[in-house]
Amino acid sequence: MKTISLSIQFQIYNFDKICDTLQYKRCPLHLTSPRHSHLGLPNVGWELVVHKVLSSNEVEIWLCQMGPKSYDDRVNTKYHIYAIKGNQQIDISRSKNELESQEMLGYTIITLSKIIDHGANLGLLDLNCDIEADCYDPTENLKNKYQKMFENGTFSDCVIKVGDEVIKAHRCVLAENSQVFRTMFEQTGMIESQKGEVTITDASPECVRAMLQFFYSGCLPSSITCVLDVFAIAHKYEVEPLKYECELIISSPNL
Numbered sequence: 001m002k003t004i005s006l007s008i009q010f011q012i013y014n015f016d017k018i019c020d021t022l023q024y025k026r027c028p029l030h031l032t033s034p035r036h037s038h039l040g041l042p043n044v045g046w047e048l049v050v051h052k053v054l055s056s057n058e059v060e061i062w063l064c065q066m067g068p069k070s071y072d073d074r075v076n077t078k079y080h081i082y083a084i085k086g087n088q089q090i091d092i093s094r095s096k097n098e099l100e101s102q103e104m105l106g107y108t109i110i111t112l113s114k115i116i117d118h119g120a121n122l123g124l125l126d127l128n129c130d131i132e133a134d135c136y137d138p139t140e141n142l143k144n145k146y147q148k149m150f151e152n153g154t155f156s157d158c159v160i161k162v163g164d165e166v167i168k169a170h171r172c173v174l175a176e177n178s179q180v181f182r183t184m185f186e187q188t189g190m191i192e193s194q195k196g197e198v199t200i201t202d203a204s205p206e207c208v209r210a211m212l213q214f215f216y217s218g219c220l221p222s223s224i225t226c227v228l229d230v231f232a233i234a235h236k237y238e239v240e241p242l243k244y245e246c247e248l249i250i251s252s253p254n255l
Contacts, residue, residue: 081094
């Protein structure tokens with residue numbers, strides 16, 4: 001999960017005169033700030049919205065969030081909407097632990113005279129919003145959990161012996177990723193099934209760890225230096241997705 005922060009300022013000068021003009025034309029007023037986004041979350045944007053109906057001394061103010069469009073991209077938005085009137089900060093609304101429509105966050109009706117500056121700024125409506133958004137990717141979160149489970153050996157039920165190293169693992173993960181491992185653990189007469197020990201003599205510990213990281217996280221280490229050996233062990237243990245991943249790296253001009 002990552003957190004991004006940004007602020008919106010929406011200043012409207014002569015706001016009361018604009019309202020008087022539209023009152024004369026019998027038109028409601030609906031204004032939106034420029035859309036704001038963050039490089040860390042490019043598929044989401046925010047706008048401040050001001051709406052005033054006819055014959056009313058009140059305005060409606062809210063924060064409109066656009067996106068994310070994908071269900072897998074989840075965003076928890078915290079906000080604080082306020083107005084600056086002279087030297088005062090007038091709080092309008094802030095996020096609560098309540099369900100809200102993301103298109104009308106912090107919807108509030110407030111008396112216009114409370115937030116309009118009639119002093120030197122001649123009817124300035126100075127709206128501001130501080131935003132903090134937590135970006136949650138469930139797929140990435142699940143991958144990180146499995147990666148930590150492998151690194152910590154959490155409730156491991158088997159080991160892989162390679163060279164002088166003993167690597168903790170989980171039978172279900174090995175069997176789900178490799179038919180060869182599945183067969184080992186299914187046949188009760190095999191030592192791997194009886195003792196929960198697998199001995200690998202034709203690969204290095206680095207190579208075996210790389211294969212296991214792929215089992216648990218779906219990706220190889222970024223600093224891998226034994227791609228050809230990993231390809232060989234992937235072939236031995238019939239791990240087709242890993243073979244494909246190695247082929248991509250081997251064919252890369254940067255190898």
